[in-house]
Amino acid sequence: MRPSPATILEVTEETSTVRTIRFDSVRLDPLPGQYMMVWIRGVDEIPMSFSGPSEMTVAAVGEATRALSRLRPGDGLGLRGPLGNGFSIEGERILLVGGGLGAAPLAFLGEAARQKGVEVTSLMGFRCREDIIFQGRFERLGELILTTDDGSCGIPGRASLGLERLDPKRFSQIYICGPELMMWDVIQSWKNHAEKMQASVNRYLKCGIGICGSCCMDPTGIRVCQEGPVIPAVQLLDGEFGRYRRGPSGSRGPPRG
């Protein structure tokens, strides 16, 4: 599809570098966990998760995300999507485990699950108090456990430390989204429960339609852009996940975070 035009309706400052951008293309009707390719005209096109039915949450880290963060209500974008598979809501009691910006699609997922009457518990890790996003959204869903790397709020340390406060047997399904090494920690900590974990995986996405091959993961060649980005954790145990990732050229490099 060609990018469909969208107009920005509202920009919310979540932290000093994170913005939530609400746009007018409500007909996209995404599932939580799906993403879209966002064209910042004249700059680049980048994949972004939905943090709500017609919004995305962006951290200004590179050229494209900085350009996206500078946009104001009334500015235009081109959107391709929704793309990818999305999370599948399973059972009556779910746990959301997020790190940093990974909280964005999980907040959307939690709200969709809550609407279906599913009980939602959240464990969210951030670098510091100032980086916390969507605290109110998660608190409205149910129990929220916070961790911060610097100890400025909640449990000091990585999100996986918060797992010690929880019993994995309580949950019908566990959803993970965040920096790869944080997700790897969580999956390894609760490895015996990997069969009920869904992880949202970040790879270098270019085409979004499963054809260019830049996002394929070892050892199976799964196309993250189309067969993901949500992948059952059991498929992530013995491959590149947590060990390396390919960049824009296809060169291997270390995983993020």
Place this chain on the structure above:
Amino acid sequence: MATLRGDVGGLELENPVMLAAGILGTTGASLRRAALAGAGAVVTKSIGVDPRDGHPGPGIVRLDVGLLNAMGLPNPSYREFQEEIDIARTGGSPVVASIFGSSPEEFVEVAEGLDADAFELNLSCPHAKGYGAEIGCHPGDVEEITRAVVRGNSVPVWVKLTPNVADIVALGLSAERGGASAVVAINTIKAMAIDVESGYPILGNRIGGLSGPAIKPVAVRCVYDLHSALAIPVIGVGGISCWQDAVEMIMAGASGVQVGTALSGGLDILKAISTGISRYLDRKGMALSDICGLAGRRR
């Protein structure tokens, strides 16, 4: 079922339906997956001397008639690619390394740096400055580069041609004189799409290459003309999305076909096409060699 096994451009293939260059060809695992899904051979993403990130996005736009792309030859360089080829080979089908360069010396450097079952020279990418079609539209350059790569290699060398010229046959003849084992036709057709909301060209590179159903009749004509004029085999590529398209391309004169854009519907298309060709041959009581170039013999 009729056997599809045979020689295509110097490679013995289980079937003549191959994965085209630039499609799922960045990693060994995805190439292996295409081989296991039924590709008779797999062609890698084009590999060059130095790592390249490619053009800014959008790199691909889906149009009603096909796909428009300008990826910009992203690749990790040949120095980092042998491992991917080795993994790809575990799929059991020959692995063809697509390579590009800006000069005969660069092509030779990449070819010498890679161990593959064949090389496909990308002299046809329409959207990378200094590479591909910018060199590949000059018959003299095509011949010189082909000869240089052939000289240093024992494996078959295929030359992928650009249709963005007045006379593609002249390019094919140059490749043949240079010693190519086959020509591959066609690469994408230079094209453009503009966002009417804003006036911006949609592709980050502004100009790109069109693939898919829209270009199939052009590819069929190119293959027909090349097959009529060349002694070496022609491999047909461009808009093949079902077995009938493949048979049509073979009747135009293709010894083998490559499938690219149609894989956006899934990898099953590879097996569906080869099975379809087999069943067709059974129904007609013919062999693959009977239909290759049939259109040229019909008067």
